[in-house]
Amino acid sequence: MAERQFCTFFVDGHYVGIDVVEVQEVIRYQEMTHVPLASPEISGLINLRGQIVTALDLRRRFGMPDRPEGQLPMNVVVRTAEGSVSLLVDEIGDVLDVDDRTFERPPETLDPATRRLVKGAYKLDGKLLLVLETERAVGLAA
Amino acid sequence: MNELDEVVSEFVVESYENLDQLDRDLLALEDDPDNRAVLGSVFRTIHTVKGTCGFLGYGKLEAIAHVGENLLSKLRDGALRLTPEMADALLALSDAVRAILGEIERKGAEGDVDYTQLKETLARLNDGTEAFESAAPETDTPVETPVETPVETPRLGEMLVAENMATEDQVTEAVSRQLLGDERKIGQILVEESGMPATTVAAALEKQHEGRGSVADSSVRVDVRLLDNLMTLVGELVLARNQVVQLVSDQDDATLLATSQRLSLITTELQESAMKTRMQPIGNVWSKFPRIIRDLASVCEKSVRVEMEGEETELDKTIIESIKDPLTHLVRNSVDHGIEPREVRTSMGKSPEGRLLLRAFHEGGQVIIEISDDGAGLSPEKIRAKAVERGMLTTEAAARLGERDLAQLIFEPGFSTADKITNVSGRGVGMDVVRTNIERIGGTVDVSSAPGEGTTFRIKIPLTLAIIPALIVTAGPERFAIPQISLLELVRLDGAEARAAIEHLHGTPVYRLRGNLLPLVHLHEQLELERLKDDDVINIVVLRADDRSFGLVVEGVSDSAEIVVKPLGNHFKGLSTFAGATILGDGRVALILDVMGLAQQSNVISETRDRSLSDLSDRAETEASNTTTALLFRTPDDGRMALPLALVDRLEEVALSSIERTGESEVVQYRGDILPLLRLSTVLPERRLVARHEGEDTTPDMLQVVVVRHGDRRVGLIVDQILDIVDQPNDLEPAGRAGVAGTVVIGDRVTEVIDLPAVLLLAGLTERSLETAGV
Numbered sequence: 001m002a003e004r005q006f007c008t009f010f011v012d013g014h015y016v017g018i019d020v021v022e023v024q025e026v027i028r029y030q031e032m033t034h035v036p037l038a039s040p041e042i043s044g045l046i047n048l049r050g051q052i053v054t055a056l057d058l059r060r061r062f063g064m065p066d067r068p069e070g071q072l073p074m075n076v077v078v079r080t081a082e083g084s085v086s087l088l089v090d091e092i093g094d095v096l097d098v099d100d101r102t103f104e105r106p107p108e109t110l111d112p113a114t115r116r117l118v119k120g121a122y123k124l125d126g127k128l129l130l131v132l133e134t135e136r137a138v139g140l141a142a
Numbered sequence: 143m144n145e146l147d148e149v150v151s152e153f154v155v156e157s158y159e160n161l162d163q164l165d166r167d168l169l170a171l172e173d174d175p176d177n178r179a180v181l182g183s184v185f186r187t188i189h190t191v192k193g194t195c196g197f198l199g200y201g202k203l204e205a206i207a208h209v210g211e212n213l214l215s216k217l218r219d220g221a222l223r224l225t226p227e228m229a230d231a232l233l234a235l236s237d238a239v240r241a242i243l244g245e246i247e248r249k250g251a252e253g254d255v256d257y258t259q260l261k262e263t264l265a266r267l268n269d270g271t272e273a274f275e276s277a278a279p280e281t282d283t284p285v286e287t288p289v290e291t292p293v294e295t296p297r298l299g300e301m302l303v304a305e306n307m308a309t310e311d312q313v314t315e316a317v318s319r320q321l322l323g324d325e326r327k328i329g330q331i332l333v334e335e336s337g338m339p340a341t342t343v344a345a346a347l348e349k350q351h352e353g354r355g356s357v358a359d360s361s362v363r364v365d366v367r368l369l370d371n372l373m374t375l376v377g378e379l380v381l382a383r384n385q386v387v388q389l390v391s392d393q394d395d396a397t398l399l400a401t402s403q404r405l406s407l408i409t410t411e412l413q414e415s416a417m418k419t420r421m422q423p424i425g426n427v428w429s430k431f432p433r434i435i436r437d438l439a440s441v442c443e444k445s446v447r448v449e450m451e452g453e454e455t456e457l458d459k460t461i462i463e464s465i466k467d468p469l470t471h472l473v474r475n476s477v478d479h480g481i482e483p484r485e486v487r488t489s490m491g492k493s494p495e496g497r498l499l500l501r502a503f504h505e506g507g508q509v510i511i512e513i514s515d516d517g518a519g520l521s522p523e524k525i526r527a528k529a530v531e532r533g534m535l536t537t538e539a540a541a542r543l544g545e546r547d548l549a550q551l552i553f554e555p556g557f558s559t560a561d562k563i564t565n566v567s568g569r570g571v572g573m574d575v576v577r578t579n580i581e582r583i584g585g586t587v588d589v590s591s592a593p594g595e596g597t598t599f600r601i602k603i604p605l606t607l608a609i610i611p612a613l614i615v616t617a618g619p620e621r622f623a624i625p626q627i628s629l630l631e632l633v634r635l636d637g638a639e640a641r642a643a644i645e646h647l648h649g650t651p652v653y654r655l656r657g658n659l660l661p662l663v664h665l666h667e668q669l670e671l672e673r674l675k676d677d678d679v680i681n682i683v684v685l686r687a688d689d690r691s692f693g694l695v696v697e698g699v700s701d702s703a704e705i706v707v708k709p710l711g712n713h714f715k716g717l718s719t720f721a722g723a724t725i726l727g728d729g730r731v732a733l734i735l736d737v738m739g740l741a742q743q744s745n746v747i748s749e750t751r752d753r754s755l756s757d758l759s760d761r762a763e764t765e766a767s768n769t770t771t772a773l774l775f776r777t778p779d780d781g782r783m784a785l786p787l788a789l790v791d792r793l794e795e796v797a798l799s800s801i802e803r804t805g806e807s808e809v810v811q812y813r814g815d816i817l818p819l820l821r822l823s824t825v826l827p828e829r830r831l832v833a834r835h836e837g838e839d840t841t842p843d844m845l846q847v848v849v850v851r852h853g854d855r856r857v858g859l860i861v862d863q864i865l866d867i868v869d870q871p872n873d874l875e876p877a878g879r880a881g882v883a884g885t886v887v888i889g890d891r892v893t894e895v896i897d898l899p900a901v902l903l904l905a906g907l908t909e910r911s912l913e914t915a916g917v
Contacts (some may be wrong), residue, residue, distance in 0.1 A: 033731040038670035050378035
């Protein structure tokens with residue numbers, strides 16, 4: 001009986017999750033330092049207790065419209081091969097236990113840009129939980 | 143890592159250190175073959191290696207060390223005297239041991255290189271002298287019972303006996319216990335078994351250590367990663383401190399203020415101490431050079447003496463690591479190209495033995511390393527010819543380059559003046575890599591050379607990379623840090639001054655900084671930022687990128703701070719304008735500007751590598767092909783002459799009455815010196831003299847004098863009238879008169895261009911030797 005825990009959050013109405021083992025912490029909005037000339041997905045740099053962490057806007061990463069003015073994003077800090085990276089999301093959800101049997105690969109018809117960034121979806125009661133392909137989501141080059 | 147692995151890796155590390163010592167000792171022995179202390183040290187090193195690898199089961203290594211030990215034991219006992227051949231063999235032994243250790247380190251096994259020949263050589267050297275030895279005992283045995291009686295360190299037991307603290311029996315018993323496997327130390331055994339007072343042993347131990355001058359006991363071996371980690375933590379502490387200090391500055395609580403000041407002080411001290419732990423003397427790198435130089439010199443059949451000054455100068459470990467290769471390269475170059483073979487040196491009246499001097503010292507927060515040799519020096523002709531041959535410069539451009547600029551060409555990729563390619567150097571790779579590597583750590587390298595006298599390379603490097611002083615500037619809403627090392631000065635212009643000060647050359651903004659045009663770069667434009675305010679104040683941060691300077695226009699200059707450099711992640715790989723990021727006192731992140739990158743992006747300096755070259759040739763080109771600014775004046779016969787303005791120091795008016803005579807020549811007192819005066823009419827062809835005589839009575843009371851500089855002396859040329867400053871075309875018609883370089887048409891009139899060195903020579907004001915050095 002394989003169960004996994006997911007840290008969940010919302011991005012432009014989509015319900016997205018990351019395996020909790022990949023998540024370092026979740027923090028509220030932090031002041032950011034804008035990096036001129038960097039790619040638009042990069043929102044800036046935040047000071048996470050003395051560590052400088054790059055913040056990526058998941059909305060822009062998915063090609064979704066920008067957050068409405070005045071709505072502050074939350075930081076989901078994930079551990080990656082290149083150190084910590086913060087993903088900016090709209091709102092934080094619960095930590096969910098999900099059953100591996102409800103997992104399905106993303107449908108072929110999904111927009112290819114989005115498809116690259118998700119591993120698949122868990123079919124929950126009444127909604128779908130998209131599972132983020134974290135390494136790809138944080139790696140701009142890939 | 144299991145326990146055995148740990149033992150092995152410790153053995154490897156320790157042996158490497160011992161081998162370095164061994165190399166040094168062997169070289170010292172070559173100069174002083176009878177030094178017993180050094181012989182003892184060499185013997186012990188090999189003996190230790192042999193013993194340990196026997197224990198660890200490295201048979202091959204043991205066998206090699208064994209033959210070496212045989213030879214060394216004879217040397218130590220005075221049965222043999224060190225010959226150069228032996229020294230070679232022993233150094234080869236040291237290399238072999240190193241090679242096997244390398245194999246062990248990588249693969250855990252000794253590898254299968256065959257060292258039979260080396261063993262035979264060592265054995266032959268050992269046996270070859272047996273005939274001379276009358277009282278030589280069995281040569282196989284002495285090594286089996288290692289006689290470890292170091293010359294300089296008395297053994298603890300012996301000391302105790304000598305001081306009547308212990309009987310010989312007690313010590314013998316303790317030693318035999320040790321031999322039977324008791325792992326305790328002699329002192330411990332004596333205290334525990336023979337009831338000796340522990341204080342006696344402790345006192346003796348201390349005495350023993352004094353004799354040894356033991357650095358080893360007062361230091362610990364620490365993993366570098368641990369130190370790096372410590373440095374990171376201290377860096378963070380510095381940041382936290384900066385934040386606390388900033389917060390507290392708004393408070394009125396005196397106790398809090400005092401406490402935060404104390405915190406600040408302690409942090410600074412801690413930071414310095416932590417930095418010191420990473421500091422290593424440059425001697426660590428240098429210590430390998432005598433061996434390299436010795437080997438190289440014998441290949442090239444040269445004699446080279448190495449001298450070192452300031453080995454104790456300390457640098458950050460990471461910097462030491464990154465300058466190791468460039469330094470080695472420069473040293474090899476000096477031996478291979480710089481220092482001449484013995485015969486050449488003798489024929490030039492130099493001592494047959496070349497001298498290579500390594501110097502290191504602190505200067506203005508930086509470390510300077512100099513590598514100088516007393517060899518042939520760089521040949522400007524060769525460099526010139528090579529540069530033309532390689533198509534880097536045109537013949538004219540090359541001819542115009544000064545020796546200093548020429549010398550810099552050796553740092554260009556693919557440049558080598560070596561006549562033949564040796565297996566040591568001359569392939570033309572290297573010097574550019576040397577420069578690249580040094581610049582990578584924020585250093586610079588420079589070369590100066592005097593033909594026939596030698597070459598000096600001068601490397602300037604920062605002390606440490608981790609924490610640097612920086613200037614904080616603003617552009618738009620953001621703050622940026624600029625490393626102080628690139629900072630030359632700050633210029634602030636207000637109001638009307640500001641509007642007038644910035645001029646445009648083809649749309650490119652420039653500022654006249656003390657007469658020189660300084661290209662300006664607007665930071666907000668480079669970073670595509672919005673300007674917050676558009677007021678009348680202009681802040682120019684004058685920066686140096688390589689040997690160019692440019693002005694960075696920023697919106698505000700806020701502060702200077704010690705910043706901890708943190709690298710930017712992979713997300714910013716393509717951005718050359720930022721060198722990293724840091725956290726400022728208010729806890730916010732600021733980007734560190736990469737001055738080099740910024741200069742490149744804004745085209746202040748073009749293509750990284752071609753830059754200095756094209757710069758040089760551009761400069762030479764303008765001089766060569768276009769025009770020279772020249773001073774135009776009238777001669778007594780109403781002729782016109784021109785003199786390159788670069789040679790003119792000042793224009794003066796001198797009262798006729800103030801002219802004095804010394805012997806044949808006219809002089810005038812000028813700025814505390816005596817200025818010799820020269821009437822062109824007296825040195826140039828007679829036809830002018832005639833004209834001169836006719837107009838004698840029109841001589842004014844005030845003479846117009848052009849003060850020219852030649853070498854380090856000034857001469858005043860008396861001219862009739864100074865007319866203008868003009869652009870004089872450089873292609874002259876040959877004139878064929880002494881003192882005239884040629885003729886040229888300026889403003890519809892034929893004008894003669896003065897050949898100043900020749901004129902001065904004609905007037906007897908310079909020595910012939912100076913003539914060539916002139917313009």
